[in-house]
Amino acid sequence: MMFRPRKNPARKRATGRAGAFLALAAIAIGATLAVPAVPALADGRFAVIPKRTIYPGEQLDATVLEEVAVTNPNIAPGYAERIEAVDGLVTRRTLVAGRIILVSSLREPFAVSRGKAVRLVFQNGPLMITASGSPLDDAAVGDLIKVRNLDSGVIVTGTVMEDRTVHVVAK
Numbered sequence: 001m002m003f004r005p006r007k008n009p010a011r012k013r014a015t016g017r018a019g020a021f022l023a024l025a026a027i028a029i030g031a032t033l034a035v036p037a038v039p040a041l042a043d044g045r046f047a048v049i050p051k052r053t054i055y056p057g058e059q060l061d062a063t064v065l066e067e068v069a070v071t072n073p074n075i076a077p078g079y080a081e082r083i084e085a086v087d088g089l090v091t092r093r094t095l096v097a098g099r100i101i102l103v104s105s106l107r108e109p110f111a112v113s114r115g116k117a118v119r120l121v122f123q124n125g126p127l128m129i130t131a132s133g134s135p136l137d138d139a140a141v142g143d144l145i146k147v148r149n150l151d152s153g154v155i156v157t158g159t160v161m162e163d164r165t166v167h168v169v170a171k
Helices: 010-034 040-043
Strands: 048-050 065-069 118-124 129-135 144-149 153-158 165-168
Touching: 118 144, 118 153, 144 165
Parallel strands: 118 165
Antiparallel strands: 048 065, 118 129, 129 144, 144 153, 153 165
């Protein structure tokens, strides 16, 4: 056999009065607070978002990106604001469509690839020595990498240059 608890009409009225009082208090507090509607739109801030999901290792292209107005005043710093700033960069992680792109999730494209032949250049005053080498890692322009000299087998350290050569550092 099941029993139902009795309803107390006095308790119902007390709850109703308390609920009405809380609603009026919330309205009064809300009316006294002045919150700006959307301050970010007045600033004219923009964020870059992908139109489709972009996977790690893909190079960004302006055709798959768009700029949108930032409406969240509490958005974390470090996001891409202009398409020109990220066009041509490569993703380090998956970028979800419609979400902001953090600059930390992008990198420069590799100038040299592991195992592909590069030209080693050593220069000391008027002396200039060149040799062929094989990088031991992928690297972008300006990175310091280790390269195996194909003639001698010696591993040297050098800086990747824009013309895809590696300038060897003197020991």
